[in-house]
Amino acid sequence: MSDKEHRVVVLGLGRFGSSLALELVSQGVEVMAIDSDSKLVQRYADDLTHAVVADTTDAEVMRQLGVDEFERAVVGIGTNLEASILTTAVLADFGIPTIWAKAISREHGRILERIGAHHVVLPEHEMGERVAHLVTGKMLDYIEFEDDYAMIKARPPKEAIGKPLGQSKLRGKYGVTVVGVKRPGEGFTYATAETVIERGDVLIVAGKVTDVERIADLT
Secondary structure, eight states: TTTTTTTEEEOOOOOHHHHHHHHHHHHEEEEEEESHHHHHHHHTTTSSSEEEEEOOOOOHHHHHGGGGGGGGEEEOOOOOHHHHHHHHHHHHHHHSHHHEOOOOSHHHHHHHHHHSSSSEEEEHHHHHHHHHHHHHHOSSSEEEESSTEEEEEEOOOOOTTSSBHOOOOOOOOSSSSSEEEOTTTEEEOOOTTTBBBOOOOOEEEEEEEEHHHHHTTTO
16 A cells, blocks of 8 residues: 555544544554644544644545545535535546545435535434344344345344255345354354254344344244
């Protein structure tokens, strides 16, 4: 990874922006964090590589800080829609190759995409969806990706217990792929057609959201 690729600028130090910036630093990434709130900047100044008080919507100020030289940027501004949109537009005008932006609604996210955000994150919405899947107790964990694709951690369907995966034909019947299996007291192992599923196993299952939900209903 080049020096440029090993740097990220985070604009907005609210809950999302600050936790993301701190996690990046813990992974050895150089982070420049910018926020107009001096108290927030002061709070995180000792933990981040660089923390600056500035107006993220001011293109000239951002250029003076060298933001236009970054290859990856994250807009963590959520509640101030105008600042979120204008900041994203500044980054897009700079031609930054990868822009992530937080949105508070799907409509907000669509606007951010139109003006140049390459990736839009809806943390509250996505967390709500994830918890909703877990509250029923049918899934042990749930992660949704783009294009209606998800990965879940769940108990095996009754019909698969005691059989090799290839024989249970879960892929053919339900359109899902069993990626890994965890036995009680053991770590996860990659699943193969010869893997025999036992009662008490935990499966990692991937596929379309509706398909993995259907598998979870069978457990």
